[in-house]
Amino acid sequence: MSDTTTPRRSLRQRLHLPRLGVLFGLVWLGSLTILTVLANHVPAAVPFIRYYDSKVKVDGKVKKYGFGPGLDAWFGTGKSAEDIFARCIYGAKLTLLIGIGATIIGLVVGALIGVLSGYFRGWTDRVAGIATDSLMSIPPLLLSLVLVLRLDDLKEQYSWMGWISRPWQLSLTLGLVSVAPFARIVRAQTMVLREREFVTAARSLGASRSRIIARELLPNLIPAMVTVAFTGLGILIAAEAGLAFLGMGVEEPHTWGKMIDIARDDIEKAWWATAFPCLMLFLTVLSFNLLGDELARRFDIREAAV
C-alpha cells in the first residue's frame, strides 16, 4: 500500500482515545476512588486489601517496619507493622473528601463573590476586591495554620460548634484560603460574559438582574468553574498534606500527609513508608492537573494563576 496522501494516524487517534495524560488521570482517579470506597464500606469486595489497622506480623510477631515492598505487603509495612498499601487506600477517602469539600466551599463562596462583583461592578466590586486582595496578601500556609488552631479553641468554647471535626476544620480552612483565587477567576469571566450581546439582548427584553445572573451568566460560567475546580483540587490536596505534615492532620485512618509525617523520621530505615504515600499524593495531584489542563483546552479558558 502506497498511502502517501493521508498522514498515518497513531493508534490512539484510530481508537479515539483521549491523550495519554488525560487517560492516565482518568484511570488513576477512577480506580483510586473505587478502591477507597470499596475498602472503606464493602471490605469484602476487595479481599486483597488488608483492614487498615491489621498488623502484618513477621513469624507471628509484630515488628516495626517488618517488610519492605514485596509480596507480603505490596508497599511494605509501617511503624506498627501496618500495611502501607492498605493505609494508602483507606487514607485516600479522607484525602479526597477534604480536597473536594474545600474546593466546593471555596468555589461556592468564591463564585458568589466573583459573579456579584463582576456583574454589578462599582462599589460591590471594590469592597469584594479589597476583601479578596487582603485575603491573598496573607501567606496561605500561615493563615490556614492559625485558622485550624483557632477553630480548635472555638470548638472547646462553644458547644454548638462541636460538629466541626478535624476533617471539617481542614475543609473550612482550605476552602476559605481558596475563596480569593476562585473569586478572581469567576469575576474575570463574568466581566467578559456580561458584555456579550446575548446578555444585552436579555436585558433589552426586560429580564431582571437575578434572572440574567441565573439564566444567562451562571450556565456560561460552569465550564470555567469546573476547570478551576480540578486544578484547585490538586492544589488543595497538596495543601492538606502540607498541613498534616505540620501536625494538623486527622485521626485514623490517616490521610497521606499524616502518613508522611509519621514515617519521615525513619526514612533511612524504611524509605517505603514515606515514599509510597508521597507517590500517591504526587500522582493524584498530577492527575487533577492533567484533567484540569485538558478541560481548559476544551473550553478555551485562559486561567489566571490559582
Next chain:
Amino acid sequence: MSPTTQAAIRDTDAPLLQLTDVTTHFRTPRGLVRAVDGVSFTLERGKSLGIVGESGSGKTILSRSIMGLLPTHGTVRSGSIKYAGREIGNLGRKEMRSVWGREMAMIFQDPMTSLNPLMKIGDQIAEPLRIHLKMNKVDAWATARKLLQDVRIPEPDRRLHQYPHELSGGMRQRVMIAIAMACGPTALFADEPTTALDVTVQAQILDLLGEQRRERNMSIVLVTHDLGVVAGHTDEIAVMYGGKLVEKASTRRLFAAMKMPYTEALLASIPKMSDASHTRLAVIPGRPPDLVNPPKGCRFAARCPYAQEKCIAEEPPLTVTADDPDHSYACWFPVGSPEYHEARARLSDKKNTVEAA
C-alpha cells in the same frame, strides 16, 4: 405599568416616539465624548425610520439611548424621549423593565453572539413570554412555535429543541426577530441587523422585518451604515454625522432631492451597476470629527468639497425645506443652491487645469 394604562398608551394620538434635543455624552479620561448631540425627531406609529451614518456617527448610541440600554456609569444624558406621549428618558431600570420587550424590543448586529449558547431556541423565545405575559410553559412553547413559523423557519418543531450553534447565521437572526417580537412590541429597534449576514440573506431578513411591521403595525427603527439597506425598506431616512442629525426626509424625497453634501457623498460611495467595470469607488476623504473637541462650524466642513468660510465658522441649524415640511437638513449651501453650483464649477475647473498641466 398596569395593563390598563398600557392600553391607554397604545390608544393615544401622540406620536409613538418623540425625541427633543436628545444628547448622550460619555465621560472619558480624554474628556467629554459628545456621542449624540442634540437630536430631535418624531416617529409615527407603524412607520419605519432608517438611521444612516458611518462608524462613530452616534447612530447606535442614539438607538440605545432611546432603549435606555446604556451603562449608567459615566453617561450624561439630557433632552426628552417621549414614548406614546409618556416621558421615558428619565425612567429607572426597574420601570424600564416593563417597557423592554412589551413596548420596545431590539435586534442586535451579530446573531452569532446575541443568543445564549447554552439555552434551547424554544426556551429563549419562551422566556420573555413567561416573564412578561405570565404564560405557562406549554402555552409559551406553543407561541414560540408559532413565532418561528411567522419568521419563516422551516421545521419549527425540530428547531425549538436545538441550540444556537446548530443554526446558520440567517436562521439565528430570524430567531432573534422572533424573540424580539414575542411580546408584541410597538417599536422595534434593529441595530445593523444584516451587517453580519450574507448579501443573499440580507434581503430576506429585511423583507421579513417589513412584512412583520405591516402585519403587526409596529414601528421599526433600522440603524445601518448602508444607504442601500434602508432604500427599499423604510418610510423615512435620518442621516447622522458626528452625533448630529444632518438630514431627514421621506425615503423617496431623500433620494430624489437630497440637500446635504454628506448624504450626496454617501450615495456616491455606493457602487452602481451602470458604471463601467474598474470604475474607482468614490470615497469620502478624511475621518469623522473628534467628538471630544467637535469643530466650531459644520461638523462635515473639513471633508466637504463645497465647504466655504461660513461653514467652518458657524454651525448650520436644522432647517425645513420650503416645498416639503417633512424634509429638513443642516447645511449653509445645500445641494442645488447657487453657491453649491458655483463651488462645483470651481472644483471641475481646478480638476481640468490639473489635468491640462
